[in-house]
Amino acid sequence: MKSRLFLLACITLLAACDKPAAATKGTIGVSLLTLQNPFFKVIGDNITAEAAKHGYDTLVVSADNDVARQSNQVKDFIVKxxxxIVLSPADSKAIVPVIQEANTAGIPxxxxxxxxxxxxxxxxxxxxxxxxxxxxxxxxxxxxALKGQGGKIGVLDLKAVESCILRVKGFKEVLDAHNATAAQKLEIVSELDGGGAKDKGYKAAEDMLQAHPDMVGIFAINDPSALGARGALEKAGKVDKVVIIGFDGQPEGKQAIKDxxxxxxxxxxxxxMGVEVVRAFVRHSKGEDLPPQxxxxxxxxxxxxxxxxxxxx
Known part of the structure; x- marks a missing residue:
């Protein structure tokens, strides 16, 4: 009896080993602006997790803020x-030709x-x-934050990236509306490229403070550049004189707000974002019409x- 049970167990195990793994429905190629920024890492991780739920593999790569590198990554996705293909473009204009290649290949x-x-x-x-x-x-x-105080404002922007352009546009619209009725105006006196990074944000903020030592506020388009600006304020001894507004809500940024x-x-x-872009693809693959954004x-x-x-x- 024991030998029969052993033989049955072996047959079952062999059958399980011979059974092919569940076939994937395909691979989603993902090229994100930079995986050095935790924000994009979270997007990539959630794309991978959500895609797996729907039976898709993913290939997530970092463009490292380099449009030529990203173009090559997209070409690789097309070959594969x-x-x-999911992109956060390194340059919204310069990436156009390779997106057109994907369009020609029929890849959404x-x-x-x-x-x-x-x-x-x-x-x-x-x-x-x-x-x-x-x-x-x-x-x-x-x-x-300025409680009715007027004064000079600096902006650490990133003009190559459309999302950052929109952030600055919204920021300016509110300041313009405020200035239309406020006794104390807020004047944007400097807009410099903070590179979306702490080191470049530090240098740009340092340049702003040297040119406008009486500045009262800085808006930075993301947390790394905001933290760079904070470093520049500390060096200049102006932490109590200049308000910083960031953007993103990364853990390091949230900690800086708490502190x-x-x-x-x-x-x-x-x-x-990661979850919804995969769900959008699944809906599209079933023939659903989606809004443009x-x-x-x-x-x-x-x-x-x-x-x-x-x-x-």
């Missing part, structure tokens, strides 16, 4: 006959976080933060939110 292209609104390309849909709305929140936060180093951030939800609102995060945030120190 990817089921779909989606953008996440950073749009490509150029003519002559076909993007199924853009999944992103409402960056314009977030920029308006940042403008309101600056007005709130009083940054006043506030319009917080993005990169986890939702699917926007996720930001939420303003202040010191009180940081103090109530159990994930922080």
């Amino acid at each position: 006959k990817a089921a779909a 292209v989606f953008t996440v976080d950073v749009p490509c609104n150029e003519p002559d390309v076909k993007i199924v849909t853009q999944v992103a933060t409402d960056n314009f709305g977030g920029g308006k929140e940042a403008g309101n936060a600056m007005i709130e 009083g180093k940054i006043y506030a951030d319009p917080v993005q939800f990169p986890d939702k 699917m926007l996720i609102p930001t939420s303003l995060y202040r010191k009180a939110d940081g103090e109530a945030d159990a994930s922080l120190k």
